[in-house]
Amino acid sequence: MSDMISNWVRRRPRLVGYASAILVVLLANLLALIVAEGLGYVRVSMIFLGGVLVVAVLLGSGPAYLAAVLGFVSYNFYLVEPRFTFGVESEDIIILVVFLAVAMMTGGLAGRVRDDAIRAQERARTSGVLFQAGRDFAGMDEEAEIAQRLATGLAEAAQGQAVVLIDGRCFAAPDQDPPDTLIDALAALEAPGATSAKVGDWRLRNLWAEGRRLGAAAWRSDDEPDGAQLIHVLLDMGATSVARARLSRAWAEVEATDRTQSLRNALLSSISHDLRTPLASIQASASSLRAFGDTFDAEVRNDLLDTIQEEAERLNAFVGNLLNMTKLEAGALAIQGVTFEMAESLDRLVRRFERRRGGRMIAIRVEGDRLAAWGDPILFEQALANVLENALRFSPEQGTVEVSLQRRDDMLIVEVADEGPGVRADELARIFEKFYRSPSANTNLQGAGLGLSIVKGLIEAMGGKAIARNRDDRDGLVVALILPSAKS
Amino acid sequence: MTTSGHLLLVDDEPQILRALRPALAAAGYEVTTAENGAAALAHLASEACDVVILDLGLPDMDGKQVIAHIREWSEVPIVVLSARDLETEKIAALDLGADDFVNKPFGVGELLARIRASVRGRDRRLSGQAQFRSAELEVNFATRRAFVQDQEIRLTPREYDLIRALARHAGRVVTHKQLIAAVWGPQATVDAQFVRVLVAQLRQKLEENPAAPRVLLTEPGVGYRLATDEDA
Numbered sequence A: 001m002s003d004m005i006s007n008w009v010r011r012r013p014r015l016v017g018y019a020s021a022i023l024v025v026l027l028a029n030l031l032a033l034i035v036a037e038g039l040g041y042v043r044v045s046m047i048f049l050g051g052v053l054v055v056a057v058l059l060g061s062g063p064a065y066l067a068a069v070l071g072f073v074s075y076n077f078y079l080v081e082p083r084f085t086f087g088v089e090s091e092d093i094i095i096l097v098v099f100l101a102v103a104m105m106t107g108g109l110a111g112r113v114r115d116d117a118i119r120a121q122e123r124a125r126t127s128g129v130l131f132q133a134g135r136d137f138a139g140m141d142e143e144a145e146i147a148q149r150l151a152t153g154l155a156e157a158a159q160g161q162a163v164v165l166i167d168g169r170c171f172a173a174p175d176q177d178p179p180d181t182l183i184d185a186l187a188a189l190e191a192p193g194a195t196s197a198k199v200g201d202w203r204l205r206n207l208w209a210e211g212r213r214l215g216a217a218a219w220r221s222d223d224e225p226d227g228a229q230l231i232h233v234l235l236d237m238g239a240t241s242v243a244r245a246r247l248s249r250a251w252a253e254v255e256a257t258d259r260t261q262s263l264r265n266a267l268l269s270s271i272s273h274d275l276r277t278p279l280a281s282i283q284a285s286a287s288s289l290r291a292f293g294d295t296f297d298a299e300v301r302n303d304l305l306d307t308i309q310e311e312a313e314r315l316n317a318f319v320g321n322l323l324n325m326t327k328l329e330a331g332a333l334a335i336q337g338v339t340f341e342m343a344e345s346l347d348r349l350v351r352r353f354e355r356r357r358g359g360r361m362i363a364i365r366v367e368g369d370r371l372a373a374w375g376d377p378i379l380f381e382q383a384l385a386n387v388l389e390n391a392l393r394f395s396p397e398q399g400t401v402e403v404s405l406q407r408r409d410d411m412l413i414v415e416v417a418d419e420g421p422g423v424r425a426d427e428l429a430r431i432f433e434k435f436y437r438s439p440s441a442n443t444n445l446q447g448a449g450l451g452l453s454i455v456k457g458l459i460e461a462m463g464g465k466a467i468a469r470n471r472d473d474r475d476g477l478v479v480a481l482i483l484p485s486a487k488s
Numbered sequence B: 001m002t003t004s005g006h007l008l009l010v011d012d013e014p015q016i017l018r019a020l021r022p023a024l025a026a027a028g029y030e031v032t033t034a035e036n037g038a039a040a041l042a043h044l045a046s047e048a049c050d051v052v053i054l055d056l057g058l059p060d061m062d063g064k065q066v067i068a069h070i071r072e073w074s075e076v077p078i079v080v081l082s083a084r085d086l087e088t089e090k091i092a093a094l095d096l097g098a099d100d101f102v103n104k105p106f107g108v109g110e111l112l113a114r115i116r117a118s119v120r121g122r123d124r125r126l127s128g129q130a131q132f133r134s135a136e137l138e139v140n141f142a143t144r145r146a147f148v149q150d151q152e153i154r155l156t157p158r159e160y161d162l163i164r165a166l167a168r169h170a171g172r173v174v175t176h177k178q179l180i181a182a183v184w185g186p187q188a189t190v191d192a193q194f195v196r197v198l199v200a201q202l203r204q205k206l207e208e209n210p211a212a213p214r215v216l217l218t219e220p221g222v223g224y225r226l227a228t229d230e231d232a
Helices: A002-011 A013-040 A045-059 A061-079 A090-138 A144-160 A180-188 A228-292 A298-330 A342-352 A377-393 A452-460 B014-024 B037-046 B063-073 B089-097 B108-128 B157-168 B177-185 B192-206
Strands: A160-164 A169-173 A196-199 A203-208 A212-221 A340-341 A363-366 A372-375 A400-408 A411-417 A465-470 A475-483 B005-009 B027-035 B051-053 B077-084 B099-105 B129-135 B135-140 B145-148 B152-155 B173-175 B214-219 B222-225
Touching: A002 A144, A002 B173, A013 A045, A013 B145, A045 A061, A045 B192, A061 A090, A061 A144, A090 A144, A090 A372, A144 A212, A144 A228, A160 A180, A180 A196, A180 A212, A196 B063, A203 A228, A203 B099, A212 A228, A228 A298, A228 B077, A228 B108, A298 A377, A298 A452, A298 A475, A298 B014, A340 A342, A340 A377, A340 B027, A342 A377, A342 A400, A342 A411, A372 A377, A372 A475, A372 B099, A377 A400, A377 A475, A411 B063, A452 A465, A452 A475, A465 B063, A475 B005, A475 B099, B005 B014, B005 B037, B014 B027, B014 B108, B027 B037, B027 B152, B037 B051, B037 B063, B051 B108, B063 B089, B063 B145, B077 B108, B089 B099, B089 B135, B089 B173, B089 B177, B135 B157, B157 B177, B157 B222, B173 B177, B177 B192
Parallel strands: A363 A400, B005 B027, B005 B051, B051 B077, B077 B099
Antiparallel strands: A160 A169, A160 A212, A196 A203, A203 A212, A340 A372, A400 A411, A411 A475, A465 A475, B129 B135, B135 B145, B145 B152, B173 B222, B214 B222
């Protein structure tokens, strides 16, 4: 209810002004009557003059003239002898003229002061709205967010409603669906040559930034504030912000595709390298044997045959890894949970690496006996082989890779420690990610970034954990594989 | 056994070194191996070498860098080992001065043929030979004439420039860029398409069946190669 009244008041300031003028004159009459009757003092024109003054200062010249005329009439009617008659004499004309003059001068003066104040207030509001909108725009990256904020700001500036149309999406403030005719009119602004339009009491304008049309906006004012300039500045600001958001989004997209592209290239080249190197060795060895087999002595022939066999194994391991990766991803890995002696697995694996280790040493240390684990020994050996392969690859020539096995509570822990460069602390967790290739490590030593991710996948599928840390006694990486021990 | 010369094999994969060494030795080369670019450059600086086999993927530096370094002071033939799908790498390597390339995986027969062609090509160019001769084709550099099966063929100046550029490097690949430089001049900005058109013209005159060339061979994506008798 009070809202309705205040709304009504806000929308009709003029009427309120005149009504207040009448009210003030009535009050002046009341006061004058009290003074005249009570004190018998009838020269009370000053009271009316005061009323006119008050009206002029507070409500401006229009109501002041009304107050002057009303004041003169009621003063003449009620208080000037003969009372309750209306007679105009020369003296009364002077009073009327004085009343009107006071109303005019004071009202004009006060009105100007008031108008100045209102204008200053308006300016403050304008710059406040612009400032706030500018700050908000600067902090926004989302086109939709900016468009919504622009609609809100526009409604605030117009002191009414606003609609912003960008890319076929509609943003309204206050939040209510705008009429279809308005949307159509906004869309029609897209026609070449169109810049602005009017639909009913809505005003429409295109949004431009850097010579391109971004969309259109419409606004409607409940009364006539002189905020037209503010509105246009606000619209230009909003359009520029939208353009900026688009640009930065386009940049981000370009960067993202660049990154994906380079990741894919790196991946492709490393997979092709991992597949092609063993193939190249096999083909070179086989064709050598074919071309020169007769001239080679037995030792050379054997060495070439060994190469063929080892490289075929390596190829097989790589293909196995790719397959496991696919199975892990598809959730199709079947775990054969059995009890197995872990020390045996270690031994078997290290013997498998005998030929591949080159000049590097592999040292095994087993603490305790009867270390039986629960899991799938084949998958475990595959995981450990990947870890060992990595450790050997990053170890210096003549370096030693230490493999240790111990029990802690009901867990068995296998640790593989190398003498390589180790891994930066912030990369320790990431080296288990699929296709992760450390930016700090030698690119040629890195494979496709599959090995350790498969380790993690396999070990976790068996209810275990894979953890990496740097050695504290020297440079080097330790990868720990933790599996539950068998229930005895 | 007579030695075919000193050969430097640069590859960071020990198994490749191990697989190649016996065949290269059997072909009469004294083989030295290097596992990275720095070691290769150091070896070349200290010892005479007749041919270099270079893998483009090295741990310490880009293989192309190694080529650029070598070419600053040495004309030693370089044969590059590279993957089939890395065409731009190969072209860059050839344009930097590598003599030829072999795609991985490869047979030793192919590698040895490329090595021989590269060494011979260097010899031919450096000795300023006056002609190229194969079973099919003869190009006389002094008289600017060409013969197919001993019949002279008439060539436009551009066709002759093209066949001369290929014949001077007979048996080895010549990139589009190198051919453009030889025919249109080093500053020319000509599309590789022009080379293709010119090659097609030339094949009409050289080949028995231009659709299945035997003399002027295409190296897909890289350039062209003139067949020598060894290719037959």
